[in-house]
């Protein structure tokens with residue numbers, strides 16, 4: 001009998017932390033605890049066992065958590081989550097911090113995209129609020145870049161496409177992130193990008209609505225947030241941040257990070273002066289196509305800055321067009337449809353769900369109102385544990401009931417997303433693309449043979465096979481998926497199928513994923529360039545084990561974003577930031593009761609009405625900075641039921657997905673009504689996005705020996721944005737007064753930075769290079785972006801027409817040929833434009849080479865060694881300057897019709913699903 005000295009082990013689906021106990025193995029190889037050894041107790045929070053600290057942010061620690069009640073066999077690791085634990089006493093009532101917390105929760109609740117961190121649930125007791133998030137086991141993105149120094153172009157392109165997809169999705173929901181930066185990006189175990197930290201998220205209601213509150217970290221914040229007093233178009237600010245992130249991926253350091261007068265970038269005024277006056281420079285190893293894209297993104301004038309839509313159409317991101325063209329509605333359908341497998345919310349939970357001691361000041365002997373939990377059961381995917389001890393009470397785990405272990409529902413739900421839907425969905429793209437590519441290659445091969453041999457029968461035979469395949473795919477998606485190993489091998493759906501006795505669950509889930517894959521495949525047929533598969537396969541097969549270890553390490557406090565308003569909410573900080581205090585004072589004047597005030601007291605002697613089946617619609621609250629008081633109800637659900645189970649209060653939302661076909665529509669309405677009061681808005685549609693970019697014309701590329709100025713892309717010498725000389729003219733902007741007038745630079749930012757240390761700054765400011773050892777920058781001969789023309793528009797319409805025509809006639813052949821023709825003509829177009837000038841430069845040749853590489857499935861990235869890995873000590877600073885009035889003039893949005901191409905694609909997709 002082998003004796004293993006192990007500190008952590010799992011048995012019977014439960015976790016125990018053993019203090020050097022001797023674990024003995026039984027005949028089946030399962031670990032059992034020696035009878036005479038006492039179990040060491042572990043810390044729990046609600047239904048989770050808390051593990052190591054994953055990281056630390058502005059609000060406190062983020063802990064790894066395990067579901068206490070795993071339904072799986074002992075061989076499997078229980079579901080892991082990341083729990084952001086926020087001490088309630090660190091977020092004063094009615095403070096900006098409080099708003100930030102609820103903003104994050106509220107936003108995440110409505111976002112279901114594989115590249116956006118998933119909110120599992122929200123728990124709280126008297127001491128902590130626990131935001132339970134999908135666990136991103138791949139670690140922090142900036143560390144990933146730091147470790148690799150910089151990313152290969154293919155990897156960067158894939159991750160950038162994921163970033164753009166996620167940002168596009170949230171924009172389509174009327175939300176803007178406003179604090180996109182490397183530090184707010186994580187990776188899942190398959191190295192897919194996960195956008196996180198939605199504390200600055202805000203909503204916009206129509207495409208041109210402007211924001212007045214400046215947020216973000218200086219290095220990532222768009223210039224208009226800093227140098228202009230005017231309201232800004234928030235989506236364009238997100239675009240800018242995406243550009244900075246892309247630059248960091250490719251270069252290994254941040255742009256405009258080499259100002260000798262401001263080496264640490266701590267002087268925000270200088271930093272932005274530098275950004276707006278200094279041309280964008282690239283190290284020589286960044287190729288021409290990404291350079292071109294970055295030059296369109298990192299344009300100081302937001303009006304001239306490109307849009308997400310045009311980023312998606314750019315030649316460089318074209319290989320990921322199939323992925324990028326997945327609409328928000330499709331993401332919603334795919335992700336939300338997984339909810340179908342959840343147990344019906346209230347009724348079934350009420351009957352099957354044991355009275356949760358974790359929720360209240362209970363009858364438990366350890367009953368203590370302090371430890372009561374409020375579980376946002378709109379998000380609960382985990383059944384409440386039976387007779388569970390209270391949160392933050394040291395507990396001894398009880399053995400799981402066999403019934404729970406074998407529950408098919410729970411079995412499915414365990415991995416419904418965190419292991420992870422992102423991976424599954426993205427894997428579906430990869431696999432669908434791979435399959436399509438293989439088939440296309442076979443087709444081309446056969447076609448070639450056909451031409452060479454004159455055997456006319458071979459091609460039609462192949463086409464028949466393809467159409468059979470598709471009808472199989474449509475008719476019995478699961479079997480095809482199985483057959484072709486598209487998804488099932490790696491997906492939880494298969495696990496679920498294996499682990500559960502409920503046949504419908506697995507088949508429905510795999511069917512959903514198959515639908516998604518089919519959808520991708522349809523898109524692939526239209527847009528698929530040859531390089532995609534290799535790239536995506538390469539990155540997906542690469543594995544990500546190197547970063548697993550990072551995730552479990554305890555990270556020292558990172559330099560967190562600097563949020564004047566938040567910081568100033570603490571009385572001790574008020575003196576240091578008088579301006580912010582004044583702002584807060586103004587805000588405080590209009591304060592509504594704290595969110596926590598609206599949470600019913602959990603005092604044991606509190607009398608609750610008996611359970612009421614009728615949902616109660618509580619007053620809606622504004623989601624405005626000026627009205628920071630969001631109550632838990634508006635955050636956790638729009639319909640709230642209070643349930644008397646003795647001591648339990650559960651905030652719930654009815655499971656509309658299951659019960660009502662109008663779920664999406666109503667949810668949208670409520671979402672926005674919850675955000676903005678009684679006004680109800682439609683989601684932002686693609687058409688609206690389209691209209692939002694009418695002012696942006698595609699840009700022609702010319703080669704010029706003159707260094708392009710990012711602020712003067714058309715070479716007219718006209719600066720689009722100037723830093724006002726007279727700072728007193730600013731109406732609202734207080735960066736300069738904060739950082740310059742009050743000399744709040746490095747030393748004055750101590751409140752955050754003191755805890756942050758220098759650890760994360762290196763990535764924030766310069767992941768891998770110090771100014772002195774910076775990468776060699778490019779020569780001053782670069783692409784010159786000049787007057788726009790209609791080329792890209794016509795190209796896009798051509799694509800639409802192509803897809804429509806191809807869909808109508810011979811989808812496979814036409815899509816393939818049209819797609820490749822598109823790519824070719826586009827490449828040619830760039831090359832022609834590039835070489836058209838009299839001063840054809842080295843870079844123009846590079847563009848041609850690059851385009852040609854794209855065509856020939858061989859995107860290569862230059863292998864210039866990154867000279868430096870010296871991290872610079874400086875501060876991650878996010879700046880949030882609150883304005884006196886952030887009330888947006890909300891207007892209803894218009895819902896546009898889908899484009900013809902989309903309709904056609906959707907039609908074929910629907911048809912293929914029906915067949």
Ligand SMILES: Nc1ncnc2c1ncn2[C@@H]1O[C@H](COP(=O)(O)OP(=O)(O)OP(=O)(O)O)[C@@H](O)[C@H]1O
Nearest residue numbers: 054055056057058059062082133134135136560561
């Ligand atoms: N879902 C997650 N999975 C894995 N690790 C996470 C997750 N969420 C956060 N972390 C870790 O915790 C750290 C802090 O998280 P986060 O940035 O969200 O906290 P915060 O309080 O919002 O900080 P700040 O606002 O200052 O950025 C992250 O840098 C990351 O290392």
